Amino acid sequence: MKTIPYGQQRLDSADIKSVVTVLRSEWLTQGPRVKDFERALCRYTGARYAVVVSSGTAALHIACLAAEISKGDEIITSPVTFAASANCAVYCGGRPTFADVRENTINIDPEKIAANITKKTRVIIPVHFAGNPCDLTEIHAIARKNGLIVIEDACHALGAEYKAGRRWLKIGSCRHSDMAVFSFHPVKTITAGEGGAVLTNDATLYERLLLLRNHGITRNRSHWVSASDNLKDMCITSNISSAFWYYEMQLLGYNYRITDIQCALGISQMKKVDAFVESRRQKADAYQKELGHVKGLRLPCESEGTRSSWHIYPVRVSGREKRQRLFEYLLKNGIGSQVHYIPVHLQPYYRREFGTKNGDCPVAEEYFKQCLSIPLYPGLSWTDQSKVIRNIKGFFKND
Numbered sequence: 001m002k003t004i005p006y007g008q009q010r011l012d013s014a015d016i017k018s019v020v021t022v023l024r025s026e027w028l029t030q031g032p033r034v035k036d037f038e039r040a041l042c043r044y045t046g047a048r049y050a051v052v053v054s055s056g057t058a059a060l061h062i063a064c065l066a067a068e069i070s071k072g073d074e075i076i077t078s079p080v081t082f083a084a085s086a087n088c089a090v091y092c093g094g095r096p097t098f099a100d101v102r103e104n105t106i107n108i109d110p111e112k113i114a115a116n117i118t119k120k121t122r123v124i125i126p127v128h129f130a131g132n133p134c135d136l137t138e139i140h141a142i143a144r145k146n147g148l149i150v151i152e153d154a155c156h157a158l159g160a161e162y163k164a165g166r167r168w169l170k171i172g173s174c175r176h177s178d179m180a181v182f183s184f185h186p187v188k189t190i191t192a193g194e195g196g197a198v199l200t201n202d203a204t205l206y207e208r209l210l211l212l213r214n215h216g217i218t219r220n221r222s223h224w225v226s227a228s229d230n231l232k233d234m235c236i237t238s239n240i241s242s243a244f245w246y247y248e249m250q251l252l253g254y255n256y257r258i259t260d261i262q263c264a265l266g267i268s269q270m271k272k273v274d275a276f277v278e279s280r281r282q283k284a285d286a287y288q289k290e291l292g293h294v295k296g297l298r299l300p301c302e303s304e305g306t307r308s309s310w311h312i313y314p315v316r317v318s319g320r321e322k323r324q325r326l327f328e329y330l331l332k333n334g335i336g337s338q339v340h341y342i343p344v345h346l347q348p349y350y351r352r353e354f355g356t357k358n359g360d361c362p363v364a365e366e367y368f369k370q371c372l373s374i375p376l377y378p379g380l381s382w383t384d385q386s387k388v389i390r391n392i393k394g395f396f397k398n399d
Contacts, residue, residue: 001334004388007187007312010276010379011265018268022260029259037263038197040270045172047180047199049206052263053213056155056183058256059196060088060125062212063179066198066205067123067149069094076116077125077153078108079343079364085127085153086344094122095354098345100361105129105303106314109363110138117142123149128157130340131189131280131309132302133171137164140176150176155183156311158190159277163305171309174201184262187377189276189309190269192262208251216253224248279378280310283385287313287374290389294396296322298370313376314340320369326395327372333391338373 022033038050053059069075071093077085079098086096099112108126124143126134136152143150154160157171164175172180179202182188184195198209211218218224225248269276288299298316302308317323330337343364345356358365375388 003331003334003336004375004380004384005336005377006338006373006375008377008379009186009191010377011191014271015265015268018264019261022264025260027260029261030257031260033260033263033267034258037192037258037266037270040267041172041182041197041199044270044273045170045174045180045199047172047174048201049203049209050197050199051206051209051213052195052197052258052266053256054196054258055194055256056181056185056188056196057084057088058213058254059181059183059198060084060151060153061091062209062254062256063151063181063198064088064092064094064123065212066179066208067151069122072120073122074118074120075123075125076113076121077344078127078129079345079361080106080129080341080367081127081153081344082155082341083344083347085125086350089123089125090353095120096344096350097121098343098356098361098364100363101129101367102303103363103367104301105132106300106364106367107132107134107303108139110135110142113139114142117146117148121146121148123151125151125153127153127155128160128171130300130314131156131160131311132300133157133160133162133306133308135303136162136176149178152177152180154180155185155188155196157309158182158188159273160309161307168307172199174199178202179205184266184269188311189280190266190273192258192266192269195258195262195266211251212253213256214253215249215255216251217247217249219247221246223250225250276378277309280376281308283376283380284308284310284313286382286385287376287389291315291392294393296396296399297392310376312338312340312373314371314373316367316370317372318370322399323370323372325399326392329395330374330388330391333387335375335388335391337375339368339371340373341368343368 069092184192
């Protein structure tokens with residue numbers, strides 16, 4: 001019996017053709033498709049700049065580096081997220097602190113953010129959990145009041161929107177943040193196989209992100225600083241600007257480059273992003289209609305003034321034991337599900353290295369005991385979704 005996954009990419013012949021075209025071209029990496037993918041992301045979100053990289057984790061890392069997080073600095077993020085949302089600060093020598101979430105949306109609570117700010121706080125990393133946008137206007141106001149940088153972890157939220165005044169803005173526009181990070185893992189809104197991106201409206205951050213993606217190296221002559229005599233003396237020509245082979249390493253960067261193969265797939269997928277999001281929204285609506293009255297089951301919700309991209313569909317079941325029984329029942333009947341997430345502050349590493357503990361984020365911890373993500377993705381057929389609905393109803397009727 002084939003198991004219905006909780007999430008899955010959707011590829012078509014146009015995606016395959018796009019990748020094959022690159023495979024038959026002269027450029028497999030560091031070629032024109034990289035810039036084309038970045039332009040497509042900017043056009044879609046409204047951001048001025050995009051830097052595409054090898055993964056969402058790499059994107060979070062260089063965003064923290066661009067924000068100049070260093071030893072002793074603190075960042076505030078959500079406990080209900082993948083570990084990378086906090087790890088990215090640790091990579092830079094920083095210390096993550098966790099602000100509890102709102103009980104209804106499981107998004108980070110702005111009041112808890114404000115309560116966690118100290119003299120060492122430098123950055124806020126809100127997570128748009130499950131694709132539902134955080135209260136960015138309130139978070140932005142807190143950040144500006146305290147002189148903090150906002151990096152949106154929007155890995156779940158490509159295609160999501162939020163309302164600011166009378167305007168609907170795309171997540172990734174960076175109207176209420178300094179940077180926003182996306183992921184192109186196969187279960188995300190679009191896929192590039194793997195990959196990620198950092199978007200920003202700040203030219204200085206953009207230039208720094210470009211350096212950090214590629215070993216800290218630049219070939220852009222307008223940015224060269226070495227006209228350093230020592231280096232010039234070692235070159236055959238004293239006119240460095242005429243040496244087409246010349247480059248400078250100005251920062252300690254990383255090899256976080258993405259290939260043209262991946263970008264070709266990403267570009268093709270971007271043409272369908274709105275259709276993917278609409279399909280996810282329709283399937284979420286079907287769950288709401290069919291499961292909204294099942295006793296003992298709580299469904300996720302959109303907060304007012306938002307349009308979720310529905311990256312995942314996490315339901316809540318009263319009690320860990322019953323959640324486990326549902327997980328096992330669904331799997332036995334060919335239906336995959338997943339827990340999103342074990343709160344980061346409860347992970348052994350964070351307990352050991354940062355002294356986090358049970359009780360630090362009670363709302364997140366209670367949510368963790370109950371949550372289970374059921375299948376939702378564009379390729380989920382109505383036949384398969386009906387099977388999911390039927391089995392969930394049957395479980396709660398008979399349990």
